[in-house]
Amino acid sequence: xxxxxxxxxxxxxxxxxxxxxxxxxxxxxxxxxxxxxxxxxxxxxxxxxxxxxxxxxxxxxxxxxxxxxxxxxxxxxxxxxxxxxxxxxxxxxxxxxxxxxxxxxxxxxxxxxxxxxxxxxxxxxxxxxxxxxxxxxxxxxxxxxxxxxxxxxxxxxxx
Amino acid sequence: xxxxxxxxxxxxxxxxxxxxxxxxxxxxxxxxxxxxxxxxxxxxxxxxxxxxxxxxxxxxxxxxxxxxxxxxxxxxxxxxxxxxxxxxxxxxxxxxxxxxxxxxxxxxxxxxxxxxxxxxxxxxxxxxxxxxxxxxxxxxxxxxxxxxxxxxxxxxxxx
Amino acid sequence: xxxxxxxxxxxxxxxxxxxxxxxxxxxxxxxxxxxxxxxxxxxxxxxxxxxxxxxxxxxxxxxxxxxxxxxxxxxxxxxxxxxxxxxxxxxxxxxxxxxxxxxxxxxxxxxxxxxxxxxxxxxxxxxxxxxxxxxxxxxxxxxxxxxxxxxxxxxxxxx
Numbered sequence: 001x002x003x004x005x006x007x008x009x010x011x012x013x014x015x016x017x018x019x020x021x022x023x024x025x026x027x028x029x030x031x032x033x034x035x036x037x038x039x040x041x042x043x044x045x046x047x048x049x050x051x052x053x054x055x056x057x058x059x060x061x062x063x064x065x066x067x068x069x070x071x072x073x074x075x076x077x078x079x080x081x082x083x084x085x086x087x088x089x090x091x092x093x094x095x096x097x098x099x100x101x102x103x104x105x106x107x108x109x110x111x112x113x114x115x116x117x118x119x120x121x122x123x124x125x126x127x128x129x130x131x132x133x134x135x136x137x138x139x140x141x142x143x144x145x146x147x148x149x150x151x152x153x154x155x156x157x158x159x
Numbered sequence: 160x161x162x163x164x165x166x167x168x169x170x171x172x173x174x175x176x177x178x179x180x181x182x183x184x185x186x187x188x189x190x191x192x193x194x195x196x197x198x199x200x201x202x203x204x205x206x207x208x209x210x211x212x213x214x215x216x217x218x219x220x221x222x223x224x225x226x227x228x229x230x231x232x233x234x235x236x237x238x239x240x241x242x243x244x245x246x247x248x249x250x251x252x253x254x255x256x257x258x259x260x261x262x263x264x265x266x267x268x269x270x271x272x273x274x275x276x277x278x279x280x281x282x283x284x285x286x287x288x289x290x291x292x293x294x295x296x297x298x299x300x301x302x303x304x305x306x307x308x309x310x311x312x313x314x315x316x317x318x
Numbered sequence: 319x320x321x322x323x324x325x326x327x328x329x330x331x332x333x334x335x336x337x338x339x340x341x342x343x344x345x346x347x348x349x350x351x352x353x354x355x356x357x358x359x360x361x362x363x364x365x366x367x368x369x370x371x372x373x374x375x376x377x378x379x380x381x382x383x384x385x386x387x388x389x390x391x392x393x394x395x396x397x398x399x400x401x402x403x404x405x406x407x408x409x410x411x412x413x414x415x416x417x418x419x420x421x422x423x424x425x426x427x428x429x430x431x432x433x434x435x436x437x438x439x440x441x442x443x444x445x446x447x448x449x450x451x452x453x454x455x456x457x458x459x460x461x462x463x464x465x466x467x468x469x470x471x472x473x474x475x476x477x
Contacts, residue, residue, distance in 0.1 A: 029279035030294040034256050036198065036315045039354060041257045044295040097352050098359045102297050110464045120347035135348040136362040136470050138420050139460035142298035146269045152295050156354045188438035189453040193415050195357060195474045200416045203454040261456050301457035305428045311454050 009090040012126050013080075021077055023085040024048065032082040039097070040157050042082055044150040046143075047074040056146045060109025063148050069118030072101060075151040076119040080126075087157050096123055096133040098154040104147065105139030112137040119151060168249040171285050172239075180236055182244040183207065191241040198256070199316050201241055203309040205302075206233035215305045219268025222307050228277030231260060234310040235278040239285075246316050253315040255282055255292040261309045264298030271296040278310060327408040330444050331398075339395055341403040342366065350400040357415070358475050360400055362468040364461075365392040374464045378427025381466050387436030390419060393469040394437040398444075405475050412474040414441055414451040420468045423457035430455040437469060 013020065024032050024045070033042045047054045059068040084090055101116035103109075116137040123131035133153075143150050172179065183191050183204070192201045206213045218227040243249055260275035262268075275296040282290035292312075302309050331338065342350055342363070351360045365372045377386040402408055419434035421427075434455040441449035451471075461468050 029276060029283050029291070030258075031291045032293070034254065034291070034293045036254060036256045036313075037196070037355070041293040041313070043293045044297065095352065095354060097354045099348075100295075104298075105460045107460065110460055110462060112460070113462045117347060124347050132347070132349045132352070134350070134352045134359040134361045136418075136468070137462055138362065138458045138468055139422075140297045141300040141459040142264045142266065142269055142271070144269060144272045144296055150295070150297055154354075154359070188435060188442050188450070189417075190450045191452070193413065193450070193452045195413060195415045195472075196355070200452040200472070202452045203456065259454075263457075299456045300459040301423045301425065301428055301430070303428060303431045303455055309454070309456055 007091040007093070009093065009126050016125060018077060020081040020084060021049065023081040024078060033086045035086065035157070038094070038156050038159055040083065040086060040155045042079055042153045042155070044152050045075045045079040046145065046147045046150055047071040048078055049074060053145060053147055055148050057148055058104045058106045059115055059148050060106030065111045065114045068103060068115035068148055071149050072115055072118035072151065073122050075149060076122055079151055079153055083155060092157045093127060093130060094156040094158055096127060096131050096153065097156050098134045099123070100136040100152040102138060102140045102143065102150045104143045104149065109139065112139055115149060166250040168252065168285050175284060177236065179240040179243060180208065182240040183237060192245045194245065197253070197315050197318055199242065199245060199314045201238055201312045201314070203311050204234045204238040205304065205306045205309055206230040207237055208233060212304060212306055214307045216307055217263045217265045218274055218307050219265030224270045224273045227262060227274035227307055230308050231274055231277035231310065232281050234308060235281055238310055238312055242314060251316045252286060252289060253317055255286060255290050255312065256315050257293045257313040258282070259295040259311040261297060261299045261302060263302045263307050268298065271298055274308060325409040327411065327444050334443060336395065338399040338402060339367065341399040342396060351404045353404065356412070356474050356477055358401065358404060358473045360397055360471045360473070362470050363393045363397040364463065364465045364468055365389040366396055367392060371463060371465055373466045375466055376422045376424045377433055377466050378424030383429045383432045386421060386433035386466055389467050390433055390436035390469065391440050393467060394440055397469055397471055401473060410475045411445060411448060412476055414445060414449050414471065415474050416452045416472040417441070418454040418470040420456060420458045420461060422461045422466050427457065430457055433467060
């Protein structure tokens with residue numbers, strides 16, 4: 001790690017004017033994240049704000065792509081809150097490995113990549129080169145609770 | 160591992176009144192599971208009973224959420240049968256890492272999480288804390304053979 | 319590795335009459351592939367030829383399953399081009415671990431497995447036993463750029 005790459009990711013979050021929400025509570029039969037070796041597998045994350053979905057419905061019909069991007073950022077902040085809870089600090093992140101962005105899409109909506117960019121660009125703003133990830137973006141018919149999008153991540157963390 | 164956590168997972172299955180089906184046969188060009196390091200990656204599993212789908216169609220239209228849950232349990236038993244075939248015994252399971260549950264969903268069906276709970280709760284009944292996993296649940300437009308759901312898992316096994 | 323398993327995968331590609339396309343260029347905020355340990359995670363790959371999609375629309379409506387298979391082969395060649403760029407040579411492949419094939423599907427199209435076979439069979443032709451993978455095939459409502467399919471892979475490579 002070089003000096004310029006000092007991992008003070010939470011300071012960058014603050015400098016961007018962003019605040020991590022409380023991490024989603026563990027539910028009955030599954031967990032927000034499971035670690036195996038150096039990989040942290042996160043559960044699907046929805047765009048919750050204060051326990052309610054920030055948006056509902058299908059992108060391209062009930063939401064614009066821009067609103068979808070905003071929702072992707074919110075879901076990402078929920079995901080990062082889980083990472084902090086699991087690892088103690090975002091500075092434990094070695095590399096964002098994979099992010100999948102599932103978008104509840106209207107029948108003629110093909111800009112899943114644009115929606116996903118909302119989260120991808122924020123990852124790079126926060127983590128720099130360590131935030132550049134392999135990515136999947138695709139259209140889901142419907143998502144839990146009528147959410148417009150769901151984000152799933154695999155993250156390499158310090159041993 | 161503590162005494163109380165003794166891994167006799169197949170006895171628990173039996174105590175739950177459950178029987179593993181025969182593992183799905185390997186098909187021509189892909190495998191039921193591939194291991195890399197300590198991670199076992201399973202192929203997508205359908206709710207087969209005696210070589211036929213237990214249910215067909217979309218959840219929320221052709222099936223209720225409860226039938227979807229039942230289907231998720233059946234698909235999970237097929238998955239565990241693959242694990243046993245690959246590893247010799249379910250006792251080789253260290254941790255269920257990730258389970259994705261893809262649900263063929265009617266247009267207004269948003270309870271993919273409820274369907275997935277059928278499999279998630281059974282995992283915890285069998286494996287206890289080692290059965291708690293990261294989870295993804297989402298709606299697919301259609302699934303192979305008109306299956307109402309498909310389950311995909313990543314499992315950490317003993318070295 | 320036995321003599322008969324000598325990894326000259328690029329020669330096999332050539333013998334099959336296939337040519338790797340140029341690897342998709344890195345885009346702004348994500349990467350074509352990210353490596354963690356011995357695992358290479360690839361981004362979702364579309365059936366690009368010379369920077370344009372070889373097919374558009376939904377399989378079962380705008381394309382036949384056979385055209386979908388052809389598209390899956392093309393997307394796979396794009397994926398392998400990324401692997402070569404990342405690793406220097408396809409001979410660094412130890413095992414194709416997991417391939418997911420997402421198919422933009424007409425409402426009554428249930429042959430996602432048939433579409434996926436286009437890529438699965440080609441993997442075995444090129445890599446032999448090391449090409450046999452865990453597989454997921456499912457229907458997406460829509461895909462980026464109106465692509466009929468998207469392929470995502472996890473590949474074990476040499477240390």
